[in-house]
Every structure is written in structure tokens, then in C-alpha cells.
Amino acid sequence: MAEDEVVTHKKKWNWRIWVGFLIALAAIPVYVAILVWHPVTRNVPWATWLMFVLAGWLLWTGVRRAYANPQEYRGKIVGTVLGVLALAIAGLFGFGTLYLSRELPASGGAPQVGAKAPDFTLPDASGKMVSLAALLTEPLPGGSAAGTKPRGVVLIFYRGYW
Amino acid sequence: MEENLGELAKQGVRPVAISADTSEESATLCKKAKYTYTFLSDRDATVIRQYDLLHAKAGEDGRDIARPAEFLLDSDGVVRWRNLTEDFRVRATGEDVLKAAQGLK
Numbered sequence: 001m002a003e004d005e006v007v008t009h010k011k012k013w014n015w016r017i018w019v020g021f022l023i024a025l026a027a028i029p030v031y032v033a034i035l036v037w038h039p040v041t042r043n044v045p046w047a048t049w050l051m052f053v054l055a056g057w058l059l060w061t062g063v064r065r066a067y068a069n070p071q072e073y074r075g076k077i078v079g080t081v082l083g084v085l086a087l088a089i090a091g092l093f094g095f096g097t098l099y100l101s102r103e104l105p106a107s108g109g110a111p112q113v114g115a116k117a118p119d120f121t122l123p124d125a126s127g128k129m130v131s132l133a134a135l136l137t138e139p140l141p142g143g144s145a146a147g148t149k150p151r152g153v154v155l156i157f158y159r160g161y162w
Numbered sequence: 163m164e165e166n167l168g169e170l171a172k173q174g175v176r177p178v179a180i181s182a183d184t185s186e187e188s189a190t191l192c193k194k195a196k197y198t199y200t201f202l203s204d205r206d207a208t209v210i211r212q213y214d215l216l217h218a219k220a221g222e223d224g225r226d227i228a229r230p231a232e233f234l235l236d237s238d239g240v241v242r243w244r245n246l247t248e249d250f251r252v253r254a255t256g257e258d259v260l261k262a263a264q265g266l267k
Binding site for chain 2: 036039042043097101102104105107108109110111112113114115116117118119120122123124125126127130132133135136137140141148149150151152153154155156157158159160161
């Protein structure tokens with residue numbers, strides 16, 4: 001009789017594959033929403049890569065457990081799928097930060113040091129037309145340098161607000 | 163964009179931010195920066211092209227935008243320092259510009 005009895009116990013939840021995947025899923029949003037505001041984590045996104053490494057380790061050990069011990073742990077197929085997805089997300093991040101953000105035009109014709117910056121007139125945020133000549137001579141508005149002519153102007157060309 | 167560039171104005175260097183954003187779009191950023199810098203709108207990228215900084219159709223809506231760059235000009239409008247980043251995520255900081263501005267009268 002004892003031989004006919006099959007001892008079954010509920011399989012354990014393979015938390016590693018789920019937590020690993022969630023970390024991989026959160027890596028890009030955390031970079032974009034938080035880490036991107038600090039040069040130390042933005043310029044070389046080591047913290048984000050660490051998240052991917054942690055996610056990868058959890059997914060790998062989780063899937064390994066599922067294959068090595070299928071009576072104890074679920075997740076052979078799900079874990080493998082989530083692992084591939086996490087890899088794809090890491091790949092996307094790598095593509096964005098190692099390739100896309102470096103695909104910039106050469107701009108060989110941009111004014112060199114020693115050259116006079118070309119004058120121009122553009123509307124400001126309130127729509128008023130402002131010239132570079134005026135920006136170089138009009139007194140500065142606030143702070144300790146208020147009312148004085150600027151020592152200089154820094155032109156900051158940026159991609160845009162979005 | 164570095165937010166501590168407001169410190170520059172206190173040191174006598176006027177920060178001027180230029181992009182292909184419209185005046186309305188720039189107004190939002192201007193408010194966030196508490197009006198410490200001048201924001202100029204170069205919607206059709208004319209000045210961007212004049213400075214050879216055009217990054218064609220790279221805007222989120224496909225518009226022509228500027229590749230990121232900073233130019234420090236002295237009171238005569240001559241370029242004394244410039245920074246053309248190789249990676250648009252890596253930008254000059256307020257400190258970089260202040261250091262470069264030390265040579266200005």
C-alpha cells in the first residue's frame with residue numbers, strides 16, 4: 001500500500017525569477033525618472049547595469065533551480081521566457097546608451113575657440129525678440145552681479161524639452 | 163540640462179539656452195529654472211544650422227533639433243571655450259563653465 005502512495009507537496013514559488021524580472025523591468029524607468037538627474041549615475045550608468053546584473057543573477061539561479069529541482073520549484077518555461085525578456089530589456093538599454101546617444105553629427109563647422117560667434121536674433125520664452133549683441137551688453141538681472149554688464153555669455157544648445 | 167547654471171548669472175556670466183522648442187515649450191523649462199536663464203526659441207533651426215549644430219529629424223516629433231553644445235563667449239562675443247559632447251547624455255556642468263569663465267575679465 002505504501003508504494004502506491006505518492007507523496008506530493010505543493011511546489012514552492014520560484015520568487016527569484018519574478019523578482020529578477022521585476023528588477024530588469026524597473027531598471028529603465030528608474031534610470032529615466034531618477035538616475036538621469038545626477039551626472040554620477042547618468043553619464044556612466046553603472047547603477048542601472050548593476051540592476052541588470054542583479055536581475056540576471058536572480059533569473060539565472062531561479063531557472064537553474066527549476067530545471068535542477070522540478071519537484072520543488074516551478075518556472076522552467078516562465079523563467080526562461082522572463083530571462084530572455086530581461087536580456088532584451090538590457091539590450092535595449094545598452095543600445096540606447098552606448099549607440100543611440102552617441103549618434104551625433106560631427107558639427108565640424110561649429111565656431112571654434114577664438115572665432116567670433118555669429119550674431120542672431122531669436123524670440124525668448126515670452127515671445128520677445130532678443131539679439132546676441134543685446135545679450136552680450138545688457139546688464140544682468142538678479143544676484144550679486146545685478147546691474148553690471150556680463151563678463152560673458154554661455155550659449156547652451158540643447159535637444160529640447162521632452 | 164544642468165540646473166545649477168543659475169549660479170553662473172551670479173558670477174557675471176549670462177546663461178542662454180537655445181533649442182528648437184517653441185517659446186511656449188521653452189516657457190515651461192524657463193519657469194522650472196526660476197527665470198535665471200534666458201531661453202531662446204529656434205523653432206526652424208536657423209541659428210542651429212548657422213552654428214552647424216543641426217541634428218536633422220532627431221526631435222521626438224521628427225523635428226530638426228540641435229545636437230548638444232555649449233559655447234562660452236567673452237564680452238566681445240568671441241568664443242573662449244566650447245564643449246561638443248560625443249554623447250547627448252553627457253553634458254557640461256555649471257562648474258565646468260565657471261572654471262572656463264575664470265579667464266574672462
